[in-house]
Amino acid sequence: MGLLTNLRDSITRVTDRLFADDEPKRIGIYGPPNAGKTTLANRIARDWTGDAVGPESHIPHETRRARRKENVEIERNGKTVTIDIVDTPGVTTKVDYKEFLDHDMEKDDAVKRSREATEGVAEAMHWLREDVDGVIYVLDSTTDPFTQVNTMLIGIIESQDLPVLIFANKVDLDDADVKRIADAFPQHETVPLSALEGDNMDEVYEKIAEYFG
Amino acid sequence: MPHQCTNCGRTFADGSKEMLSGCPDCGGNKFQFDPTGEAETAPPETEDTATRSASTASPEGTSADDPGVTDDVAEPNTSPPTAPDTEDGAQASARSDVVSPDELAAAAESTEPAADRAEQGETAPSPADTDPSDTDASDSNLDALRQKLNDQFESIRIVSPGQYELNLMELYDREEYIISLREDGRYVIEMPEGWDDR
Numbered sequence: 096m097g098l099l100t101n102l103r104d105s106i107t108r109v110t111d112r113l114f115a116d117d118e119p120k121r122i123g124i125y126g127p128p129n130a131g132k133t134t135l136a137n138r139i140a141r142d143w144t145g146d147a148v149g150p151e152s153h154i155p156h157e158t159r160r161a162r163r164k165e166n167v168e169i170e171r172n173g174k175t176v177t178i179d180i181v182d183t184p185g186v187t188t189k190v191d192y193k194e195f196l197d198h199d200m201e202k203d204d205a206v207k208r209s210r211e212a213t214e215g216v217a218e219a220m221h222w223l224r225e226d227v228d229g230v231i232y233v234l235d236s237t238t239d240p241f242t243q244v245n246t247m248l249i250g251i252i253e254s255q256d257l258p259v260l261i262f263a264n265k266v267d268l269d270d271a272d273v274k275r276i277a278d279a280f281p282q283h284e285t286v287p288l289s290a291l292e293g294d295n296m297d298e299v300y301e302k303i304a305e306y307f308g
Numbered sequence: 309m310p311h312q313c314t315n316c317g318r319t320f321a322d323g324s325k326e327m328l329s330g331c332p333d334c335g336g337n338k339f340q341f342d343p344t345g346e347a348e349t350a351p352p353e354t355e356d357t358a359t360r361s362a363s364t365a366s367p368e369g370t371s372a373d374d375p376g377v378t379d380d381v382a383e384p385n386t387s388p389p390t391a392p393d394t395e396d397g398a399q400a401s402a403r404s405d406v407v408s409p410d411e412l413a414a415a416a417e418s419t420e421p422a423a424d425r426a427e428q429g430e431t432a433p434s435p436a437d438t439d440p441s442d443t444d445a446s447d448s449n450l451d452a453l454r455q456k457l458n459d460q461f462e463s464i465r466i467v468s469p470g471q472y473e474l475n476l477m478e479l480y481d482r483e484e485y486i487i488s489l490r491e492d493g494r495y496v497i498e499m500p501e502g503w504d505d506r
Binding site for chain 1 (some may be wrong): 463469470477479481488
């Protein structure tokens with residue numbers, strides 16, 4: 096019986112592959128700085144490929160170049176979804192090197208990081224226009240989601256008719272407020288999770304398969 | 309008079325529409341412009357017609373003035389029967405004059421209250437007509453200003469080294485994308501593919 100089930104699963108996988116679109120969907124992970132985008136990208140990549148995408152840090156703008164992890168195969172309910180994950184730099188309207196000085200950084204390094212972060216935002220916006228088939232929008236559940244950046248980006252994503260999932264990250268923290276995020280963007284599905292702790296990742300993968308499969 | 313057909317020598321008053329489809333006499337379509345004739349006639353004429361058209365807007369009055377003005381100037385090539393009625397005072401002033409801010413305001417006030425009343429309909433009889441028109445005008449001015457600022461706002465503004473302000477919409481909208489920023493405020497951009505084909 097188990098053998099038959101396995102056989103059926105593998106046949107389904109092959110046919111799914113055959114009838115799926117040729118190219119894996121490119122899913123951009125967007126959001127403000129320090130929302131946990133890279134932590135999430137690493138979590139997904141490690142769970143399904145064994146590799147990481149990039150270094151994580153509590154200092155904002157650690158990711159200053161978009162990084163891509165290709166052919167991430169996610170299996171859910173006997174169905175396989177292959178996506179390319181694009182981890183993008185945090186989007187913001189202001190970058191100030193002084194912000195980094197608090198993190199024991201020399202001024203020269205802080206200025207350089209600031210410049211690279213700005214270039215990263217330009218790159219992220221460019222990717223959003225050109226190269227993304229779907230968006231995972233990551234927000235820190237402990238912060239106020241009603242910001243200019245969030246509103247503008249979600250608006251752009253909607254205007255592009257891209258499928259989007261809102262991920263309310265950092266639910267492991269005491270002051271996390273998922274409802275506030277769900278209320279801010281009621282037109283989209285909000286999935287609570289902790290990318291760091293791996294909380295609720297089953298639902299995360301289910302939704303990814305459902306939205307981007 | 310400032311325009312002359314280079315073929316047959318027929319002259320035309322400033323602003324004449326006659327020559328738009330070629331010289332009516334010989335069919336020539338090259339005309340020379342005589343700025344001296346314009347300079348002599350323009351100042352009295354435009355001042356006069358500008359104020360007239362703004363205040364009374366009577367075409368008879370302006371066209372009645374024109375022949376007198378054109379006749380005053382003695383030029384060798386002048387031919388008096390060149391249809392003085394084709395000279396349009398409004399056209400002449402539009403070309404040569406800049407409308408004054410007072411006139412603009414007057415024009416705005418004369419049109420906007422009517423539109424306001426139509427919009428407000430039964431809701432309010434509008435005791436002070438000037439108020440809504442003023443706020444509307446300032447609103448549209450503000451919109452225009454905002455639009456202008458948006459247009460001017462660079463996609464990345466370097467406030468000082470290490471401090472940047474980003475215009476996300478602008479970054480999103482532009483076809484080329486900024487790869488790197490230089491210390492001197494220059495950008496390195498990637499040109500979209502296919503630009504060299506055009």
